[in-house]
Amino acid sequence: MIKKIGVLTSGGDAPGMNAAVSSVIRYASSNNIEVFVVRDGYKGLIHDWIEKADLNYAQSILTRGGTAIGSARLPEFADQKIREKGVANLQKHGIEALVVIGGDGSYMGAQRLTEMGINCIGLPGTIDNDIVSSDYTIGFDTALNTVVEAIDKIRDSMQSHNRAAVVEVMGNHCGDLALYAATATGAEVLSTTEAKLSEQEIVEQVTTLAQKKKRSVIVVVSEKMYPDVHALAEKIEAGSGYITRATVLGHIQRGGTPSAMDRYLAITSGMFAVDQLIAGHGGLCVGLDGTTLVAHDINQALSMPKQDKIKEINKIRSLNAEFIKQ
Template identity: 70%
Template sequence: MIKKIGVLTSGGDAPGMNAAVAGVVKAASAKGIEVYGIKDGYKGLVNGWIEKIDVDFAQEILTRGGTALGSARLPEFKEEAVRQVAVDNLKKAGIEALVVCGGDGSYMGAQRLTEMGINCVGLPGTIDNDIVSSDYTIGFDTALNTIVEAIDRIRDTMQSHNRAAVVEVMGNHCGDLALYAGTATGCEVISTSESQLTEEEICQQVKVLAEAGKRSVIVLVSEKLYDANKLAEKVEAVSGYVTRATILGHTQRGGIPTAMDRYLAITSAIYAVEQLANGNGGVYVGLDGNKLVARDIDSTLNMPRKDKSQEIATIRLLNAQFKNK
């Protein structure tokens, strides 16, 4: 039976990461396993920023957004010599296994550590919902609710003044935030990396709505597809709507995690500790339907992404409907 495990958060912060850390501490402590928190992700492993954490710490951070352990980028971790320093620090502290909460890049680092003798289990922590092996990721629900609230507020103003808005959300390679938020708020135009519209297509769609007398239009786009401000100018020039851009940015990452994100984080953490206690490493926890599963690195990183283009097309068609009174 292992006696000490570590836990770290890596990559972009996501609401629910603290709940995941808390879940690891509580589940491990119940088994008599000591838990050590690593500050600032893999960077902290290399620099030896390791300290013991307990159930009091877990309870204190459980409901908080962000990550109390911190996170930092460390591209050099791909180098074996750098990872060896991390392994040596873990062994010096007597830490036999590690729970890593983060995205695909974090998972790869965990896999490499497992290959070097430190069993690791990954938890899916990212607001983008871009880990294919899990139906939902820790942080997605909170970010989605933040976006929905923002769009609802923007809609109030657009409707009051007969205007259009371009709203940019996160989700560079995965458009789930835009798709789910657009569905929930009735955005008339949605463009994601998987189903990207040209600027001309967006402008023409808004123009059709303007000519038909629709009082407000929301154009919802994923990040890094357009210059949102310039797109707003083009929409205004073509459609005649006064149009402004709103880039939600890092507001999507912060905030108190929703109950669903906390539940997913804690139950995934419990499952991760069970895996480590049973001697399993190099596996990554995911939600498949309503069931938590553990998959190896190849299955996790090489699963094909679901094609949601038809779903996006259906929502576009439905949201563009209206009856002018």
Template identity: 70%
Template sequence: MLRKIGILTSGGDAPGMNAAVAAIIKTGIAKGLEVYVVEDGYKGLVNGCIQKADIAFASEIQSRGGTAIGSARLPEFQELAVREKAVMNLKKFGIEALVVIGGDGSYMGAQRLTEMGINCIGLPGTIDNDIVSSDYTIGFDTALNTIVEAIDRIRDTMQSHNRCDVVEVMGNKCGDLALYAGLATGAEIISTSEDKLSEETIVSQVKKLSEASKRSVIVLVSEKLYPDVHSLAKKIEEASGYITRATVLGHIQRGGTPSAMDRYLATTMGIFAVEELLKGHGGLYVGQQGNDLVARDIQSTLNMARKDKSQVLADARLLNSQV
């Protein structure tokens, strides 16, 4: 019979992680379990940084951004000897199962621990929305709203002064933040990880908009596509005549109070995860499919094909390029 469970957050922080941690703590205690939090992800697990959690802690962190229990990357966790130390620390505290909140890399660790006798359930915590087996990930909605608000503010200035701005957003090889934000804000040019536009194409399109007397232009691009967006802005300015600047939103996208939807998603996933552990299940990943939560085998989720959103991107480009 399951008596003690643990929680850790791994990889980049995401708004809503704390809501998930709080839900797991509250659900576990309500089900008669002792709940422990692992500080600083797998690194803390290996170092034995484990603390018992209570309702007061859960209530305190529920609405906060980031992750109150910390996160850290530990590539060495793929080594068997390192994982054996982690398992030893879990057994020292009597922890029989673990909820891991993070991305694909975090799930691989959860799968390996399950194979070593510690049942693990993974929750998708990443602003990038790059977990293909879930429609949405914890943190994506908040990050998206942060980006939309930032672009709306940038647009005010660009419109006032007849200018262009190149806005770079996160995504880590997934273009959903750029795609969704571009559609929501009417960005004239959108370049994503899945459908990258060349610098020459971007410059040419901005030049056409300038010739058509478009008063302001937003060029929205995913991170890591271009060596230097500030250099791209200079090329646009030279060709189009627009005074052009580049804005890299950076880590502002990760922080902040989680949105209502992220809190809802995180809370329902946290409850679902505890229920799966109580059934004796492990090696599973919780994802959102339509309006339902589903538990899938971690190994299979890592090989799922990404949904094709090329038509949505084509529609966004068509709509937003009109003068």
């Protein structure tokens, strides 16, 4: 029977990570397993920033945003010798297995540690929803609600002054935040990584809306697609006549108290991960398939093709741009 496990968060922070850490501590403790937190992700492994956690600590972080145990990116972890330092530190504490909360890069580290004798289970923690092996990731729902609230507020102002706005949202080459937010807010123009519009196409669509006397226009775009969204706003203004402003939501999307759905996914995923470790499994990542938690082999999960969402994106574009056709 496993006696000691560790838990760490890696990569970008996401609301609900603390709930997942809390769940691992509480559920493992209920199974007479000691839990240690690793500070600042894989970086903490190689520096031995490892501490025993208790139920009081678990309860204190449950509802907090971000990650209380810290996170960091460590490309050097790809080096076998660097990983050996982390394994040695885990063994020094008697830690037999690890729960890793993060994205695809974090999963790869978990797979390599499993190959070195430390069973690891990955949990999908990222606001981008870009882990193909899970329908939804921990943090996505909270970030989406933040984006929707921001766009709704921007709409109020644009509607008041007969203006247009460009809103850039995160996604790290995944358009889900933009797609879901545009759907929920009725944004007239949508451009995502999977279905990118040229700057000229955006200008033309907004110009058509101006000619139809649309009172306000919202253009939602995914990050890392256009060199400068403020310059894009200037082009829209020159072409359409709308006074146009750009808003980059940035890291506001990462923070905040996790939503009920993110907490539920995080807590149930944490329990599921501990069950996998108790059963002696490693090299797995937890995913949400519909409403069911499933375990995928990490190597297989990382090679899964991305879902084609072009038809869905085009349907939303057609719905939200109906005014253009009138």
